[in-house]
Every structure is written in C-alpha cells, then in structure tokens.
Amino acid sequence: xxxxxxxxxxxxxxxxxxxxxxxxxxxxxxxxxxxxxxxxxxxxxxxxxxxxxxxxxxxxxxxxxxxxxxxxxxxxxxxxxxxxxxxxxxxxxxxxxxxxxxxxxxxxxxxxxxxxxxxxxxxxxxxxxxxxxxxxxxxxxxxxxxxxxxxxxxxxxxxxxxxxxxxxxxxxxxxxxxxxxxxxxx
Amino acid sequence: xxxxxxxxxxxxxxxxxxxxxxxxxxxxxxxxxxxxxxxxxxxxxxxxxxxxxxxxxxxxxxxxxxxxxxxxxxxxxxxxxxxxxxxxxxxxxxxxxxxxxxxxxxxxxxxxxxxxxxxxxxxxxxxxxxxxxxxxxxxxxxxxxxxxxxxxxxxxxxxxxxxxxxxxxxxxxxxxxxxxxxxxxx
DNA sequence: CAGATCATGTAACTGGTTACATGATTCA
DNA sequence: TGAATCATGTAACCAGTTACATGATCTG
Numbered sequence: 001x002x003x004x005x006x007x008x009x010x011x012x013x014x015x016x017x018x019x020x021x022x023x024x025x026x027x028x029x030x031x032x033x034x035x036x037x038x039x040x041x042x043x044x045x046x047x048x049x050x051x052x053x054x055x056x057x058x059x060x061x062x063x064x065x066x067x068x069x070x071x072x073x074x075x076x077x078x079x080x081x082x083x084x085x086x087x088x089x090x091x092x093x094x095x096x097x098x099x100x101x102x103x104x105x106x107x108x109x110x111x112x113x114x115x116x117x118x119x120x121x122x123x124x125x126x127x128x129x130x131x132x133x134x135x136x137x138x139x140x141x142x143x144x145x146x147x148x149x150x151x152x153x154x155x156x157x158x159x160x161x162x163x164x165x166x167x168x169x170x171x172x173x174x175x176x177x178x179x180x181x182x183x184x185x186x
Numbered sequence: 187x188x189x190x191x192x193x194x195x196x197x198x199x200x201x202x203x204x205x206x207x208x209x210x211x212x213x214x215x216x217x218x219x220x221x222x223x224x225x226x227x228x229x230x231x232x233x234x235x236x237x238x239x240x241x242x243x244x245x246x247x248x249x250x251x252x253x254x255x256x257x258x259x260x261x262x263x264x265x266x267x268x269x270x271x272x273x274x275x276x277x278x279x280x281x282x283x284x285x286x287x288x289x290x291x292x293x294x295x296x297x298x299x300x301x302x303x304x305x306x307x308x309x310x311x312x313x314x315x316x317x318x319x320x321x322x323x324x325x326x327x328x329x330x331x332x333x334x335x336x337x338x339x340x341x342x343x344x345x346x347x348x349x350x351x352x353x354x355x356x357x358x359x360x361x362x363x364x365x366x367x368x369x370x371x372x
Numbered sequence: 373c374a375g376a377t378c379a380t381g382t383a384a385c386t387g388g389t390t391a392c393a394t395g396a397t398t399c400a
Numbered sequence: 401t402g403a404a405t406c407a408t409g410t411a412a413c414c415a416g417t418t419a420c421a422t423g424a425t426c427t428g
Contacts, residue, residue: 189415189416220418249424249425250424
C-alpha cells in the first residue's frame with residue numbers, strides 16, 4: 001500500500017490542501033506516515049495527473065495562496081475497488097526482537113536493564129496515547145458510524161502497545177525462570 | 187534501525203554465508219525483512235568495509251564457492267553499544283485502518299464483507315504460525331537463555347495478530363451497536 | 373540430463389525521511 | 401519587528417522489494 005489511498009480516504013469528507021493533509025498525517029498516531037512534504041505534495045501531483053483528485057487554486061482569500069484538492073468520481077472508484085481487494089496483514093517492525101537475538105552478548109544485569117528500558121518506553125507512550133485520547137479534540141467527519149470507526153482507529157496504537165507490554169511480561173518471566181533453573185542445576 | 191544489526195546478531199553464534207543469512211531472514215516470521223539478495227549482500231560488503239565482520243573465502247570444498255562471514259570484536263562492540271541505546275517502539279503499519287477510514291464509501295454489506303475478509307486473513311495466518319510453531323524445527327544457537335528467548339521472539343508475530351483479532355472484534359461490536367442505535371432512532 | 377538447491381551478485385524501482393529553500397500572513 | 405504558523409515545493413538520502421543474471425553442485 002502507499003500513502004495515496006490514505007490521502008483519498010481523507011478527501012472523501014471534503015476538500016483539503018496539501019498542508020491540511022500533512023497535518024492530519026502528523027497528528028494521527030495510527031497511520032505510520034510522518035506527513036513529510038516530499039511524499040504528500042508529490043503524491044497529490046501524481047493523483048492529480050491520474051485524475052483521481054481535482055485541484056482548485058485559491059489565490060486571494062484571507063491567508064496565503066493554497067491548492068485545494070478534492071476527490072473525483074474516478075478517485076472514489078479507485079478507492080472503493082481497493083477496499084474490495086483482500087486486506088493485507090499488519091506489518092510490525094520491532095527492533096526490540098533484534099536486541100533480544102543478541103542477548104548472549106550481555107551480562108545478566110545489562111539484559112535486565114534492556115528489558116526495563118523497553119518496558120518504560122512502552123509505559124510512557126501508552127500514557128501519552130491515553131492522555132491524547134482523553135483530551136479528545138477529534139472533530140472527525142462523516143456519518144455517526146464513520147466517527148465511531150475513527151474512535152477505534154485511534155484506539156489501535158494503544159491496543160498494539162498493550163499487547164507488546166503483555167508479551168514483554170512473558171519475556172521477563174522466562175528470563176527469571178531460566179535463571180532460577182540455572183541456580184538449581186549449575 | 188537497519189538490517190545490519192540483525193545480521194551482526196545472527197553472527198554472534200558462529201560464521202554464516204550471505205546465503206545462510208538470506209535464508210534465516212526468509213524463514214523468520216518475526217523479523218520483517220524478506221532476506222532479498224540486494225540488501226543482504228550489500229550490507230555484508232558494507233559491514234566488511236567498516237571492519238564489523240571478517241570474510242573468509244571458501245573456494246574448493248564440497249559445494250560451490252562461498253564467503254563465510256564472522257563477527258569481529260569491533261562488530262561485537264558496535265552491537266553491544268546499540269543494545270545499550272534506548273530501544274525504539276514497534277512500528278506497526280496496518281492498511282486495514284486506512285480501509286476503515288473510507289467506510290462511508292461502502293454499503294453496509296460491503297463493510298461487513300471487508301471486516302469478515304480481514305478476520306479470515308488473520309485466522310489463516312494464525313493457523314499457519316501455530317502450525318509452524320508446532321512443527322518446531324528451530325535448531326537455535328547460544329545459551330539455554332538465548333534459546334528460550336528465541337522461542338519468545340518466534341511467538342511474537344502470533345501475539346501481535348491475536349491482539350489485532352481482539353481489536354477487530356471491538357470494531358465488529360461497534361458496527362453492530364451503531365446499526366442497532368440507528369434502527370431505534372431513525 | 374533436468375530440475376532443485378546452493379551461492380553470489382546487479383538494476384530498476386517504490387516507499388519513506390530529513391533537511392533545505394522560499395515566501396505570505398498573523399499576532400504579540 | 402520578530403516569531404509562529406500557513407503554505408508549497410526540492411534535493412539528497414536511507415530502506416526495502418522485485419526481477420534479472422550467472423554459474424556450480426546435487427539428486428532423481
């Protein structure tokens with residue numbers, strides 16, 4: 001998948017500028033894109049060239065000139081037919097697994113510190129996400145069902161991190177069990 | 187993070203060829219790399235240039251000529267100091283979220299089909315992972331603790347998918363609840 | 373001897389990030 | 401007037417994939 005379908009999805013509830021889209025990506029924790037200029041503006045040019053979005057230049061209004069993009073019927077068709085393809089599985093990249101692969105390189109205390117540091121990272125991010133969730137401020141568009149789905153989309157990152165935290169607990173238990181075993185059978 | 191540290195981690199329990207490493211990446215579900223040639227061989231050249239691995243050419247043995255790579259003390263140091271950096275959070279890319287963003291484009295039946303299709307994808311992959319786990323065949327190297335950690339590393343993808351399945355259930359409930367509400371207050 | 377596997381490499385491309393560059397408008 | 405924000409774009413790079421290319425060796 002590329003960012004193109006995400007942009008089209010943002011546009012189904014009304015026109016937006018590149019700058020608007022960029023901000024949406026930057027604010028949205030559940031979408032992995034950072035919303036960097038290069039990708040957003042280039043993709044918009046490409047979507048415009050292929051007729052999936054329409055562009056309207058707004059020269060003189062309040063504020064600097066901007067280009068408003070809206071989805072075209074062809075764009076809606078493209079998005080709809082993508083929705084009817086087989087959904088692909090989530091792709092989770094976890095560098096902590098690579099660190100665990102090299103556990104034999106660490107002294108016991110260092111391994112404990114690594115695990116504790118990761119636990120702390122997870123804890124902090126979860127607090128941040130819950131805080132963000134609590135402060136709300138999601139003025140999402142679309143039908144009541146769509147708004148409810150947005151709530152669940154925004155919940156997703158925390159669900160993933162909680163699963164990671166639970167898995168990390170099993171790692172901690174395994175390390176302790178292994179050490180207890182080693183003390184009994186030296 | 188790049189694939190370089192994963193290669194170094196594979197090498198701490200003994201020398202391997204590019205081909206060996208490629209296979210390890212291809213077989214390992216928990217590491218997101220496909221083990222494509224370009225990346226593995228180029229990274230090995232780079233690691234060799236920077237002195238983090240040593241290369242031994244094996245011209246005439248049984249089998250075709252191959253290059254055996256082993257980690258150097260400098261490589262171990264590099265890996266160890268990376269292990270002591272702040273571990274970064276997992277990066278989960280889930281195109282299903284983007285599909286849900288566009289739910290308003292779908293008829294109720296189509297949304298149900300999308301959710302069911304994703305559920306089925308998750309179910310199939312989980313069965314595949316459990317089967318792979320059951321068949322075992324993990325001749326992993328290192329200390330008993332390291333082998334135990336490998337078991338947990340290999341468990342990780344299934345843990346993520348189970349969390350995804352649980353989250354998807356909440357999506358299903360929300361859709362049904364929303365529709366029931368809409369029927370009561372039309 | 374044909375097809376699978378072992379083994380190494382390159383070319384072309386997609387996807388994504390950081391940093392650079394520019395200029396208008398708003399507000400303290 | 402200077403900093404923040406709005407707004408659009410480009411250059412250079414890193415990460416990762418598919419497909420192409422070659423040749424040796426093993427196995428039925």
